[in-house]
Amino acid sequence: MQAVGKQLYAWLFQLRGPERGEIVLVQRRIFILPTRAGVGFAFILMLMLAGSINYNLSLGYVLTFLLGSVGFSAMLHTFRNLAGLRIKAARTGPVFAGETARFAVCLLNPTASTRFSLALARKDSEPEVFDIAGEASVIATAPVPATRRGLLKAGRLTLFTRFPVGLYHAWAYLELDDHCVVYPRPAPPGLPLPPLAGSSGEAGGRDSGREDFAGLRQYHPGDSSRHIAWKAVARDGILLTKQFTGHAMSELWLTLDLAPEPLDIEGKLSCVTRWILDAHANGIAYGLKLPGSVIALGRGEPHRDRCLEALALL
């Protein structure tokens, strides 16, 4: 019985699993039902009709029928607010476990009229509300809490609207083939780095290497605050990060075995994640040895992301 119900539900709402490419909101994809306010409105109209009949109020009839017709036109307007939109998955950036993944969806409005007050959400999470101007596109994100490391699927997102009068709730299910990489939750800061395998064998070389200032580049999230060019911030209000060269002598090989022993695998992954972040922040070259894969020594953001992704998907 439950299976039949599920199938009926899937048929009714055209649930066909994740879809690749573009979703066009044709009529069959849009569902519309009165909201609670809509039901209240209908109730008030019934009262007004009864009053008009009882007191023979011609203008009462006029008002009741006018508002009834408004109720009908409102349905068309609400439907129109969604209809015809073209939707594609946009790039969703990785997050750490415990953070909120924001699934990005690109919505294109091919018509000339503005679409007002659209909202995108997954299940009961708080929706993001936005407008799309005529012949324009918007990237909206649906927040989804990322609890566990790994691949987080976007799942079924709901695009809905109640515009213009809130009497109807029109919605479309978006099952985009989109996912987000969730990195392991980093261990709390302050965890000491494992001993460096300095190629020069000189522990102090780390610091001296950092003296060589190489230039400025735009700040990226994750850059150490110690490297921010605060003077430049004060002067121009732009966040810039100082870059250094010449600290190639320090190198670090990270493995799960280096983590403190009583921890389980997830805890170890957290430790390694923390180390990667710290090594990156301090400009230390590091490599990652995992069961079944090795990532060679390297530095920089792409390298960091590759390492973190390897941890996430382990």
Next chain:
Amino acid sequence: MTQTLASRHTFWLTASLALVAAPHVQRLPWWLNLLVATLFGWRLYLARTRLPLPSRGIVMFVVTGATAGVYLHYETLFGRDAGVALLVIMLTLKLLEMRTARDAMLLIFLGYFLVITNFLYSQTIPTALYMLVCVWIITACMVGIHYTRAPRTIHLLRTAGVLLAQSVPLMLLMFLLFPRIQGPLWRMPADSQRSSTGLSDTMSPGSMTNLSLSEAVAFRVSFKADTPANRQLYWRGPVLWNFDGRTWRAPRADYGEPRYDTHFYPVEYTVTVEPHGKSWLFALDLPGRLPPRSIATSDFQILSAVPVTTRQRYDMTSFLDYTYGADESAATLQRALQLPPGFNPRTAELARELRRKHGSDQAVMQAVLNMFGHDGFSYTMSPPLLGEHSVDEFLFDAKKGFCEHYSSAFAVLMRAAGIPARIVTGYMGGEVNPIGQYLIVREADAHAWTEVWLRGEGWVRVDPTAAVSPARVERGISAAMAGENVLPLFIRGDFPVLRELRLGFDSVANNWNQWVLGYTPERQRALLTRAGLDDATWRSLALLLLAGTAMTAMLLAVLTLRRLRVRVRDPVRRAYLAFCSKLGSRGLAREDAEGPFSYADRVSRARPDLETPVQRFIRLYVDLRYGQEADLQHVSRLQQLAREFKP
């Protein structure tokens, strides 16, 4: 929908609710008006300063207090007036609790409901227009709270206006076809009757004069054929028999089948009577039929089964030339001779003298009328006040009076001379509105005349006013009172432009009454019969309504959703898209990020047979799109290529 409300929305919603409630101010007790105004002001102040709203306890306290006040004032919590008062209180206090968009929606619905309560009291055109504006603003508020970023107010009004305008066709259809039921479904306890205006069932010196100052419309009449002459337009109302020396009163209604002989073709017409709170319906002397749900008394009054509290419309037939009551019973005639003893001794003396001098009843009657015409009597709307022996004072001292003085004096003289007589009140004349071809009868046309009973002839109408002021009967009240500036400005004939204007307005109001307010079950049936639908039963009406609504709704949907179609205005791009879609249907859809050249290359690789046409089209397209020249010839060439391309 739990977001809090911007103060701008609060302001607009408060303002529009105040607008809707404003007409109720004249009907609500003063303390309630004061309370509501204060609370509205307070709410606006709170919205402006963003101070917290009052706690629930305070609100409940005020609700309880105000409800008790309403109960003390109206002595009930039900019925129209108390109900409106309670609704206003609830709405005001809900306003004080309005925090979220959901609260605002509830208030908007209450606002719509408050609009309809206004129609319980007034359904005139100005009220309708005013309320339309209110509904518009309320709808704009409803739109406003559903915007992410609320746009300018004018934009909200436009959106709401579009929404309302689009709803008009469907509204009209439902208005015409929704099966009308003759209410009421239920009767509220203590629904106070409208304060009655117009004629009453008593007449004393001054009562008609007061009525003559009112320009209110009593009823409107449209004749099937020509309008009869003014002197024939005696609209019969209450018949008064009992005289106590000062006041004439109607006796208890005596229902009976009145018998009459007619000597003239009937006059057919339709009367639309304004609500006056009494039972009588008006018709020309003598009515020849009865409107539905009414009965006639033996002295030819038509009484409606229920008081006329709403505008009523009925078809009538009258006979202007008639005789009736020749075989009146002796008991009835005795009642028409009754006079209170001890009043008006000089009048009684005069009657005895006239009786001695003149032999026949007709001669006595004529002598009195001659006296009114020649002995210095005058017709005025400002007669002197009269004392205990009102008829004596009028006949011998003042000699100035209005119709009630003349009819009363005449009836008393006749009775004293032994001729049965009674007073008939009603309206005399009316104003023909050339715009719309109908007759307007106003309260100012109220009139009183007499009927005397003559052997062999029965009851005969005698209008003593005609003897003193022939103009009143021939040309109406405004002609008779041309010299006196006491009539309402609009009724007097001396401002032709004003008169034109007024008649124009009245014509509009009459159509409004007939077609909007007077759209009754009968009217609906008549209209549908005229449209060719013979049996306008419930079932056929419902079917018609359903079909019509579905069609209109479909049309509306097509019109609304038409704007969804994406129009590519650029012909070059249109041709390109057509070309791509043709390839797309062959499984070679263009990728989003694919430029024209790489697309053409890919297609050529996949379908070598198409290489020539594809490359030719793409080259021309790129030339037109990115090259220097773009003349119409090349554009039409491109369109032709796109058309002829058959992958």
